[in-house]
Amino acid sequence: xxxxxxxxxxxxxxAVAIYSDEVNHVDFHxxxxxxxxxxxxxxxxPSTASNASLLYTLSDKLLVGAVNPRDGALVWxxxxxxxxxxxxxxxxxxxxxxxxxxxxxxxxxxxxxWSAQDGKLGWEKRLTEGVVADIELLELEDATATSGIRxxxxxxxxxxxxxxxxxxxxxxxTIWEHKDTSGDVPFQVSxxxxxxxxxxLQSAMLKGYKIKVTAxxxxxxxxxxxxxxNSDTDVTTPESVLYVGANSASPLIAWTDKSQKVLKINVxxxxxxxxxxxDNTSGSDIRQITVHAPNKLNSLPHFLVHFVTxxxxxxxxxxxxxxxxxxxxxxxxxxxxxxxxxxTSVIGANxxxxxxxxxxxxxxxxxxxGVLARWDLQTPSSEVALHSVSEVVTKGKSLAVRSALFxxxxxxxxxxxxxxxxxxxxxxxxxVAATWAETDIQEDLVHELEVxxxxxxxxxxxxxxxxxxxxxxxxxxxxxxxxxxILSSALTDEVSNLDSFGVAKPVVIATKNGRxxxxxxxxxxAVSWSVQVAETTQWDVKAxxxxxxxxxxxxxxGSSVTLDILTGEIVLRTEPSDTPLHTIAVLSxxxxxxxxxxxxxxxxAPVTALTKEDGxxxxxxxxxxxxxxxxxxxxxxxWEFVPPSGQKVVKATARPAHDPVASIGKVLGNRSxxxxxxxxxxxxxxxxxxxxxTASFYLLxxxxxxxxxxxxxxxxxxxxxxxxxxxxxxxAYSFWGDVTADESSAKGYxxxxxxxxxxxxxxxxxxxxxxxxxxxxxxxxxxxxxSQAFMIPEPISHMAVTQTRQGITTRQLLxxxxxxxxxxxxxxxxxDPRRPVDxxxxxxxxxxxxxxxxxFLEFDGKWYLSHARDVAGIREVLSSPTLLESTSLVLAxxxxxxxxxxxPSQAFDVLGKSFSKLQLVLTVVALxxxxxxxxxxxxxxxxxxxxxx
Ligand SMILES: *[C@@H]1O[C@H](CO)[C@@H](O)[C@H](O)[C@H]1NC(C)=O
Ligand SMILES: *[C@@H]1O[C@H](CO)[C@@H](O)[C@H](O)[C@H]1NC(C)=O
Ligand SMILES: *[C@@H]1O[C@H](CO)[C@@H](O)[C@H](O)[C@H]1NC(C)=O
Ligand SMILES: *[C@@H]1O[C@H](CO)[C@@H](O)[C@H](O)[C@H]1NC(C)=O
Ligand SMILES: *[C@@H]1O[C@H](CO)[C@@H](O)[C@H](O)[C@H]1NC(C)=O
Numbered sequence: 048x049x050x051x052x053x054x055x056x057x058x059x060x061x062a063v064a065i066y067s068d069e070v071n072h073v074d075f076h077x078x079x080x081x082x083x084x085x086x087x088x089x090x091x092x093p094s095t096a097s098n099a100s101l102l103y104t105l106s107d108k109l110l111v112g113a114v115n116p117r118d119g120a121l122v123w124x125x126x127x128x129x130x131x132x133x134x135x136x137x138x139x140x141x142x143x144x145x146x147x148x149x150x151x152x153x154x155x156x157x158x159x160x161w162s163a164q165d166g167k168l169g170w171e172k173r174l175t176e177g178v179v180a181d182i183e184l185l186e187l188e189d190a191t192a193t194s195g196i197r198x199x200x201x202x203x204x205x206x207x208x209x210x211x212x213x214x215x216x217x218x219x220x221t222i223w224e225h226k227d228t229s230g231d232v233p234f235q236v237s238x239x240x241x242x243x244x245x246x247x248l249q250s251a252m253l254k255g256y257k258i259k260v261t262a263x264x265x266x267x268x269x270x271x272x273x274x275x276x277n278s279d280t281d282v283t284t285p286e287s288v289l290y291v292g293a294n295s296a297s298p299l300i301a302w303t304d305k306s307q308k309v310l311k312i313n314v315x316x317x318x319x320x321x322x323x324x325x326d327n328t329s330g331s332d333i334r335q336i337t338v339h340a341p342n343k344l345n346s347l348p349h350f351l352v353h354f355v356t357x358x359x360x361x362x363x364x365x366x367x368x369x370x371x372x373x374x375x376x377x378x379x380x381x382x383x384x385x386x387x388x389x390x391t392s393v394i395g396a397n398x399x400x401x402x403x404x405x406x407x408x409x410x411x412x413x414x415x416x417g418v419l420a421r422w423d424l425q426t427p428s429s430e431v432a433l434h435s436v437s438e439v440v441t442k443g444k445s446l447a448v449r450s451a452l453f454x455x456x457x458x459x460x461x462x463x464x465x466x467x468x469x470x471x472x473x474x475x476x477x478x479v480a481a482t483w484a485e486t487d488i489q490e491d492l493v494h495e496l497e498v499x500x501x502x503x504x505x506x507x508x509x510x511x512x513x514x515x516x517x518x519x520x521x522x523x524x525x526x527x528x529x530x531x532x533i534l535s536s537a538l539t540d541e542v543s544n545l546d547s548f549g550v551a552k553p554v555v556i557a558t559k560n561g562r563x564x565x566x567x568x569x570x571x572x573a574v575s576w577s578v579q580v581a582e583t584t585q586w587d588v589k590a591x592x593x594x595x596x597x598x599x600x601x602x603x604x605g606s607s608v609t610l611d612i613l614t615g616e617i618v619l620r621t622e623p624s625d626t627p628l629h630t631i632a633v634l635s636x637x638x639x640x641x642x643x644x645x646x647x648x649x650x651x652a653p654v655t656a657l658t659k660e661d662g663x664x665x666x667x668x669x670x671x672x673x674x675x676x677x678x679x680x681x682x683x684x685x686w687e688f689v690p691p692s693g694q695k696v697v698k699a700t701a702r703p704a705h706d707p708v709a710s711i712g713k714v715l716g717n718r719s720x721x722x723x724x725x726x727x728x729x730x731x732x733x734x735x736x737x738x739x740x741t742a743s744f745y746l747l748x749x750x751x752x753x754x755x756x757x758x759x760x761x762x763x764x765x766x767x768x769x770x771x772x773x774x775x776x777x778x779a780y781s782f783w784g785d786v787t788a789d790e791s792s793a794k795g796y797x798x799x800x801x802x803x804x805x806x807x808x809x810x811x812x813x814x815x816x817x818x819x820x821x822x823x824x825x826x827x828x829x830x831x832x833x834s835q836a837f838m839i840p841e842p843i844s845h846m847a848v849t850q851t852r853q854g855i856t857t858r859q860l861l862x863x864x865x866x867x868x869x870x871x872x873x874x875x876x877x878x879d880p881r882r883p884v885d886x887x888x889x890x891x892x893x894x895x896x897x898x899x900x901x902x903f904l905e906f907d908g909k910w911y912l913s914h915a916r917d918v919a920g921i922r923e924v925l926s927s928p929t930l931l932e933s934t935s936l937v938l939a940x941x942x943x944x945x946x947x948x949x950x951p952s953q954a955f956d957v958l959g960k961s962f963s964k965l966q967l968v969l970t971v972v973a974l975x976x977x978x979x980x981x982x983x984x985x986x987x988x989x990x991x992x993x994x995x996x
Contacts, residue, residue, distance in 0.1 A: 123166030177205025209233030422465025686752025716891025
């Protein structure tokens with residue numbers, strides 16, 4: 048049976064693309080952004096023609112994204128850190144204006160403008176003078192405006208010099224420039240309907256800063272006046288300034304005194320500073336003060352100050368008198384226990400404030416304290432909301448509001464009238480480890496079957512009968528479901544629902560911020576639960592193991608956490624060990640029924656003694672030694688491999704834990720067999736020498752430490768990604784290096800594939816032929832290695848191999864391509880090192896599936912598992928077998944999360960979507976009817992014929 052399936056699998060064409068109707072059906076993609084920054088996140092209507100708005104953000108990862116507020120899907124995304132020279136994280140800026148189809152973003156010395164609707168680049172600029180300190184879009188339109196796109200004002204700062212520049216909205220060209228060489232700290236830019244203000248911080252005689260406001264003519268950039276505010280006793284660092292407004296009839300600067308007892312407000316451009324005593328009624332320390340003001344020229348000059356203490360929060364609303372620039376308190380939003388967030392929205396001239404607490408959402412107008420609308424939160428979250436942006440819409444008298452709340456630990460939620468519409472799990476952007484989980488049900492059966500396998504014949508029979516009797520209790524339910532199941536399977540394309548074949552496995556992902564998420568691959572990767580496991584921002588997870596119904600996570604501190612796979616409940620926690628661990632190795636026990644872990648210290652020695660069952664442990668230490676350890680002696684290694692001096696071990700890989708071999712030989716076209724060199728203890732070590740520009744690859748036998756095969760590549764740039772993988776009897780690696788052996792200047796990305804055979808001759812088992820058993824220690828024969836190298840168009844940052852249940856299906860080499868943000872699955876037959884070079888294949892070779900070698904390997908469009916998707920920042924690709932031999936699950940994680948199914952030899956054990964059960968049933972019925980009608984007729988005819996004869 049197995050041989051038949053093998054032949055069948057081999058007959059099918061090796062490369063199969065994903066069909067367009069399978070997109071979104073078999074795969075899912077979490078295109079993530081990271082933590083949205085509070086002052087660069089907003090709702091915006093990209094065009095004046097429609098009222099539809101998008102949610103824009105700039106994240107701490109310097110990714111600019113537009114999110115559809117309806118479903119949370121990413122509309123477009125741009126990567127600022129890719130373009131900026133040396134950006135500082137979290138120091139980006141993003142600005143937009145309603146009805147203006149251009150968004151301007153900046154990070155470091157880089158400024159660019161994109162179309163707000165589709166994210167197409169308008170213009171970009173790299174500054175030579177310094178870094179961008181602030182940027183604003185000018186809402187006022189004046190004679191100099193040449194297109195409908197609003198101009199931007201940027202402040203560029205370098206040591207002691209501040210430059211204010213007006214940039215043309217359509218081209219990014221400088222319209223005018225104002226240079227400030229007074230030595231002040233360039234701080235911010237602001238604008239009112241008539242003026243542009245450059246705000247800088249002037250060092251005072253003693254400590255502190257005076258705030259200097261320079262008013263500029265928006266058309267010419269000429270300085271019109273200057274004001275210095277006496278803030279030096281309060282403002283000690285630029286961070287002490289709470290708020291600088293822009294695009295307002297009365298832009299504000301707000302700060303407090305050092306003890307946070309008095310709030311000071313200045314309407315930019317005037318001399319007055321209004322001091323307002325902070326009413327500290329809550330009686331506890333104020334932790335945070337934020338100012339929320341509208342940023343539209345025609346809106347009312349009202350603003351809100353939000354005070355947060357350890358246990359609660361309140362807010363005060365103030366009005367500014369435009370003529371006298373006096374600030375008066377209008378009303379207060381009462382102190383409430385628990386945390387709340389406030390956001391501003393503007394409709395016409397009216398200003399609305401939305402306050403969302405742990406239990407409810409309310410909307411008030413800035414003009415009076417009456418609550419305009421109130422909703423209870425339908426699904427209160429235990430996570431604290433950190434900031435939010437809101438959009439209020441009015442329809443006649445009724446009012447609706449949607450708010451995008453960012454919660455602690457990374458959930459970004461859209462709450463519409465108290466209802467959670469969607470959640471984006473932005474914490475997943477820092478995924479550090481992932482695994483597939485095993486649910487109980489299947490595993491139970493596997494376990495039962497294993498028991499039966501080990502019993503005596505009679506015992507196994509009894510066990511099976513008992514199991515079936517127990518199963519009978521499900522019979523009534525099964526019978527009840529039967530009619531609906533038959534009906535639905537006949538009418539719908541139930542055929543394509545393969546969830547019961549292990550295709551819908553949960554995935555557990557641990558992230559850097561101490562959170563664990565479970566994704567359901569059967570439901571497009573929807574998050575089924577997420578649990579905060581550790582309070583940290585640098586969770587260093589070394590291993591994650593799944594056992595039936597549970598997953599266990601091993602961070603580097605030596606502790607462990609076990610979670611229930613269905614609920615996410617923490618079932619067991621162990622204490623950290625004394626010594627931090629360098630790595631944690633995952634070993635499978637000798638009968639390979641379960642996995643165990645072994646901690647390894649920084650010196651590469653196991654921290655705890657190995658047991659006999661663990662077998663051999665191969666470790667690499669920080670100083671580049673590769674060593675093998677066994678149970679008898681965990682103080683000193685059994686072998687040690689040190690690369691030649693100058694070389695540094697950068698990577699070690701082994702065969703995957705699940706790597707079944709369907710056939711021990713390769714059948715050639717003339718029916719002779721090349722025997723594969725199969726060794727379950729292979730380890731591939733990559734060592735680079737940066738000075739000599741070489742990369743060496745050593746294939747070791749893990750038991751003896753013997754070098755089975757070694758190659759060295761020259762002209763290698765070790766700063767470029769070097770990826771490697773071992774599976775079955777072959778290995779592959781890629782690097783950037785010399786194309787030819789001689790020292791020519793031709794270099795490129797290369798992919799090398801090597802296959803290991805027992806002997807160069809077919810039908811020959813080499814030295815192993817006569818030995819019925821052999822020991823690694825005594826005399827290990829060396830493999831016969833055949834290799835072929837290919838030029839590839841782009842670098843590969845990570846390699847993996849598809850895994851299927853029995854290894855009958857051809858494998859694919861899964862490669863992560865960081866420069867095009869995609870994942871390709873290269874079919875193994877393409878990478879066959881026996882492909883004939885410089886000649887066409889002979890008839891026997893054609894029969895074997897070999898075709899002529901071409902040095903350049905172009906990635907075929909059909910190989911792209913990620914098809915058109917932009918799967919960015921992938922650290923690792925995992926593959927897992929399913930109950931279907933044809934299908935392998937693939938999960939890529941890192942920055943984005945991407946999951947799909949790979950069928951390298953086509954889905955030969957699955958009925959296609961076009962297969963109609965109904966048609967089959969109808970055909971059988973029709974045939975049956977035909978037979979019943981025709982059978983008596985034929986019989987009569989035969990009888991008549993006999994009589995006549
Ligand atoms: C946008 O909304 C405003 C008020 O809510 C309405 O008057 C206007 O007609 C809307 N425009 C479009 C294009 O829907
Ligand atoms: C508020 O009052 C509490 C208790 O009276 C005091 O400890 C705290 O320092 C005050 N905070 C401010 C900002 O005034
Ligand atoms: C079969 O072909 C291989 C090369 O493809 C050759 O080395 C071998 O000698 C052939 N065997 C026989 C029995 O012809
Ligand atoms: C393996 O081979 C050795 C020597 O060749 C022999 O002594 C031993 O009995 C063999 N073991 C088995 C299980 O055949
Ligand atoms: C953005 O660019 C940086 C630097 O090139 C890269 O490390 C990161 O993975 C990119 N992220 C995305 C989502 O494209």
